Amino acid sequence: MTRTAIVAAFVLAVAASPQAQQPVTFYRDVLPILQSRCQTCHRPGEIGPMPLGSYEEARPYARAIKQATATRKMPPWNADAPAGRFHNDPSLAPREIEILAAWADAGAPAGVVTDAPPPRAFAQGWTIGKPDVVFEAAPYQVPASGAIEYTYLIVPTGFTEDRWMSAAEVRPGNRGVMHHANVYVRERDSNWLREYPAGKWFIPQERGQRFGLGGASSAGASAREQMIAGYIPGRPAKQVPSGYGMLVPAGADLIFQMHYTTNGTPAADRTKIGFVFAKDRPGKRVIRIQASNADFVIPPGASSHPVSATALLGVECELIDAYPHMHFRGRSMSLAARLPGGRDEPLVNVPRYDFNWQLVYEFADRMKLPKGTLLTADATFDNSPSNRLNPNPKASVRWGDQSWEEMMVGFFDVAVPPDTDLRTVVIRQ
């Protein structure tokens, strides 16, 4: 064979390989990835800054998509864990990252429209399906400017019997002024916030009271007050597996805790919570416990100030999910379980905490944590000027509700037998 013939044969072989025949295209290769991994946030009305639904929408962002996925900035996920530990891990497979990069490098070709998968359908309105019951908060007027302390509203359920819920969703009326919202269930015999009448907004802090997380009422397992659902941009609604349920007992009240933020124009909000009833009385009750530390002072300028917290289990718990919560100065947190034999089981490790992503890490295998297990949370805070989110490196920082104050909480959703006395779940130390 002549030299030219060899070259020609080689070129033919390359041309015949599937890769060369089929360069990466938007409709066939890229769109399925965007649908499954990106459109939950990147579609109209959601938190992603641009929709990624069509070729026209995605085309200008081809390089940015390559960049954001190669660095694993997108989709957001901050836990450092082996693949498969968390069943809600949205991380792209290496092959998917390669496809997005190859598409950008090839000049973002569209390909053939008929290769496209059918559009992904997203639920309009409630994402939990049609709720069986909806409670609506009274309207709230958010002023144009200024910081607003956590604002509360008591809404009686009027339930005359215990109700088991399989899903709960908080829907803000106006996301533009909503930093986040939490809804608590206050049992009949809880004294929490009893001095306030139902149906009228109030701010406990105006009376010098502190009722944020880790305040008097909710350190450890709050027996008579349970956070049942919340709204944080980007976080899906709360749904428990079948056979599990969240309890709203007869005579309980819902307490809406809102963190409104001002955005330059006065705005009205009317937030709702919807519940789907569990089909049968569940075999397991899902509750939230926490390991938190409210007694810290982060010195000015400290770049890695450690703060720890623990919670000792008084009953066996099945671990469903866990998540760290800090504010702007949060730098890292790792959550672990010290089992009664002394063995340490790592649970969630977030080496580079990012306040903008309040992610919940759901375990693929639900571990049984025996009575006597010590849940541990070890955090560091970065109060130095090199923390780009730091509002003021010169401040000594303590616990507080506002983002420029700090929090230190490891949250754990666990399941216990339905008749468990919640006061026994976490032993006060």
Ligand code: HEC
């Ligand atoms: C949980 C919600 C969420 C998911 C899922 C998500 N994004 Fe984003 N994305 C955001 C938000 C919010 C921003 C703007 C804030 C930021 O940049 O962190 C953003 C920003 C971006 C940017 C701009 C980054 C920059 O550097 O300015 C790109 C590109 C992007 N996303 C691509 C993607 C792709 C591709 C996927 C899927 C593989 C994806 N995102 C998944 C919420 C999401």
